[in-house]
Amino acid sequence: MSRRIDTVIFDLGNVLIGWDPRRLYRQLIEDEVQMEWFLREVCNSEWNEQQDAGRPWVEGTALLRAKFPEHAELIDAYHLRWKETLVGPIEGSVALLAELKARGVRLLALTNWSQETFPVAQQLYPFLQWFEGIVVSGEERLVKPDPRIYQCLLQRYAVDPATALYIDDSQRNVAAAEALGMDGWWFRDPVGLRERLVKLSLLERDTRAISHG
Secondary structure, three states: OOOOOOEEEEOOEOOOEEEOOHHHHHHHOOOHHHHHHHHHHOOOHHHHHHHHOOOOHHHHHHHHHHHOHHHHHHHHHHHHOHHHHEEEEOHHHHHHHHHHHHOOOEEEEEEOOOOOOHHHHHHHOHHHHHOOEEEEHHHHOOOOOOHHHHHHHHHHOOOOHHHEEEEEOOHHHHHHHHHOOOEEEEOOOHHHHHHHHHHOOOOOOOOOOOOOO
């Protein structure tokens, strides 16, 4: 017999909110190869993760400007024009979130996000107010898949991991949640997520088409 899930914990970036720095840098670097080099070697994911872990943007950009002075303006743009890296709501996922809310399912979120830029998203996307609580990595100075940030959420909101579903677009983050006793779902699109939610009896089956956002 499958266990009863009463709490759904969402990752935010690229599950509910599309995010891609290429959206900004295609405006700033005409050559696609050069743009990919810049995002791989200069403002890369490892560097960005340090801001998600609580490092101030002013410190992070200063470190890169010292290393790559010829790219100073492009480096500064990552933070100064960060809003332009947001692709927008993933509508199919937001629709599922709305259905879960309407059915009275407990909703929480756990996100790797800079504490300096997260307020921008909160202003842009009213559906972030639907969550009972959101744990933001930059505020905790911990990033997924560190088990301590999951434990922070579980303890803060008194969640029994055996009754929680965790949803993330990163397999390693899902695996970390499962290691703590949660049910996990590796997000690829809203259609697959709906099927999982239906199987867990959290939503009714719906034959209508779901947008991929």
